[in-house]
Amino acid sequence: MTNSELIEKLKKIIKPYVQDEEAFENLSEETNFVDDLKINSANLVDIILDVEDEFGFEIEDEAMENMISVKGAIDIINQKLESK
Amino acid sequence: MIGNDIVDLKCAQIESNWQRPGFFEKIFTSKEVNFIQDSSNPESIVWLLWSIKESVYKIVSKMEGRRFFAPKKIACEALSLEFLQKSTSIASYKMHSFIISSTLTDDFIHSIARVEPIHNDVYSNLFYAEKQKQSIELRRQSIAAYSSIIKIEPMELSIKKDKTGAPYFLYRNMPQAADLSFSHHGNYAAYAITTPSNYH
Numbered sequence: 001m002t003n004s005e006l007i008e009k010l011k012k013i014i015k016p017y018v019q020d021e022e023a024f025e026n027l028s029e030e031t032n033f034v035d036d037l038k039i040n041s042a043n044l045v046d047i048i049l050d051v052e053d054e055f056g057f058e059i060e061d062e063a064m065e066n067m068i069s070v071k072g073a074i075d076i077i078n079q080k081l082e083s084k
Numbered sequence: 085m086i087g088n089d090i091v092d093l094k095c096a097q098i099e100s101n102w103q104r105p106g107f108f109e110k111i112f113t114s115k116e117v118n119f120i121q122d123s124s125n126p127e128s129i130v131w132l133l134w135s136i137k138e139s140v141y142k143i144v145s146k147m148e149g150r151r152f153f154a155p156k157k158i159a160c161e162a163l164s165l166e167f168l169q170k171s172t173s174i175a176s177y178k179m180h181s182f183i184i185s186s187t188l189t190d191d192f193i194h195s196i197a198r199v200e201p202i203h204n205d206v207y208s209n210l211f212y213a214e215k216q217k218q219s220i221e222l223r224r225q226s227i228a229a230y231s232s233i234i235k236i237e238p239m240e241l242s243i244k245k246d247k248t249g250a251p252y253f254l255y256r257n258m259p260q261a262a263d264l265s266f267s268h269h270g271n272y273a274a275y276a277i278t279t280p281s282n283y284h
Binding site: 043 | 095099104107111138151153156249269
């Protein structure tokens with residue numbers, strides 16, 4: 001899966017939690033979930049669980065630490081998909 | 085150092101399903117799950133523990149100069165609750181210990197965390213405001229509070245954010261030793277200030 005396909009999948013997953021539509025429209029790899037998209041930090045757990053369900057792998061605690069931005073999420077998903 | 089976190093309970097109930105399978109395992113240690121299960125009001129303890137972790141995280145992210153998501157690394161070791169209204173708890177992160185004071189109402193839970201050992205006083209306020217007004221009001225109120233603590237005109241004070249997004253005071257562009265924390269969620273916002281001991 002290319003990064004842009006991954007970003008499209010990720011956007012679908014995070015969309016329900018986003019509270020800044022403009023930032024969501026201008027989303028890039030640098031976009032931070034909490035600061036830029038105004039996602040409530042408790043919903044980071046939901047995003048992680050949704051990613052696990054969508055891709056079929058488990059994200060352990062150490063990997064979870066960086067799931068705070070688009071780039072962080074893409075890196076973890078790529079790593080996990082490669083080792084599948 | 086100080087960190088605070090406010091949870092607007094009505095908002096939390098809409099935004100999160102704490103009973104979602106897998107939710108607890110990502111956030112809570114087994115001791116914390118016991119606190120939740122032993123309570124007559126598990127949902128309150130879920131959000132209390134969450135606000136405790138967030139308030140401690142605000143300090144830890146300043147200490148380490150970075151942002152990360154590791155709620156289980158901040159572990160609540162002891163929790164003492166009075167009538168589900170006030171709580172004092174102890175939490176750990178790596179080699180550090182924190183003491184957290186929390187206030188619980190039907191509408192919100194507010195936690196203020198400090199690193200042990202505690203020497204200094206805390207100045208804090210919590211208020212209800214429309215989202216768009218919260219940032220401005222947080223700045224205005226915390227500057228007013230700090231200016232009366234150190235007896236300096238509010239006009240000479242400003243607030244900037246560091247690389248982790250944490251706010252700090254400046255007096256005529258000189259960063260201050262006082263520590264500051266902001267939090268807002270839903271309709272509630274709160275700040276907490278702690279000053280070095282020579283300002284009684």
